[in-house]
Amino acid sequence: HKAVREALANCLFNADYHGVRGVVVRRTPDKLVFENPGDIRTGIEQMRLGGVSDPRNGLVMKMFSLIDVGERAGTGVPDVFATWANAGLPEPQIEENFGEADRTILTLMLEADAKPDNNEQISDDYEQINSSNEQITDNNEQLNGLNEQITERQRVILHFVEKSPSATYDDMARAVGVSSATVRRDAEILIGCGLLKRVGSRKAGHWEVRGEKNHDIR
Known part of the structure; x- marks a missing residue:
């Protein structure tokens, strides 16, 4: 429970509240998925290792520290990884999706033998392809005339x-x-x-x- 709490707090600390869609938490029988708008300011590897804190929302982090949530800057995500390892659960996955809306995604599998949903993966792949096609279309439109x-x-x-x-x-x-x-x-x-x-x-x-x-x- 503490690890899940830290994962949620991390989303709120680092969300780009000027972005779109906001913070999203999805619960399925086999996993928890935390999404927040914005990329990872310290990079995925540094986020996983911890020790360096660069939150977008320092005041939000400070408020949570008053109730002993995320009180040690830069340790929340490493604690989540350690907790999942001790429980024998699959290693958490951190992803960055770049596009018109940059997003950071942390996935926590809840079953020891859980595997990614192939249908969901296919759906994600199609979404990425469609996003790429939209980006290509946008770039082509931008190249039609200096003002456009x-x-x-x-x-x-x-x-x-x-x-x-x-x-x-x-x-x-x-x-x-x-x-x-x-x-x-x-x-x-x-x-x-x-x-x-x-x-x-x-x-x-x-x-x-x-x-x-x-x-x-x-």
Whole structure:
């Protein structure tokens, strides 16, 4: 029960409440699935190992600590893994789904011999394929004309990096209010369109906004 409580608290600490769908918890006879909007800020491996805490919602975490839930930052998920191992249950699974709505998914199997539902896996695969097709369609639509290829968020990103050429993806994400992964994809689209260029190395380089100054990027 404590491990399940920690899993739920972790969802609430790290949810991107500006995202869509919100926190979702699903219970089936053989598993518990916790989903929250937003990617994993520390990365999957670091989340599993623990020791590093970078919650999106520090005040939410602090409130829970007052009732002794998630009081040790960076230890909640490792405790869940340890509890499941001690109970002889399958190792918990952590996934990140990237798309128009980035999501983090933690799955806890409740039976020692439980296996993933093949039908559910097929359904998930079809959803991923459909999402990919939708993304391709979106990208093709963006490439039809200069004014149509740039979304409002991408205009904001271009304006921001024009003023702050040394900005990181995290800086851009904070400026536009989305995840770093979403900003990274927007930057790749802008680079592909020839409107943005990365000059120099990843750490020491800078951004250049390309094209005429009268492009509608503000």
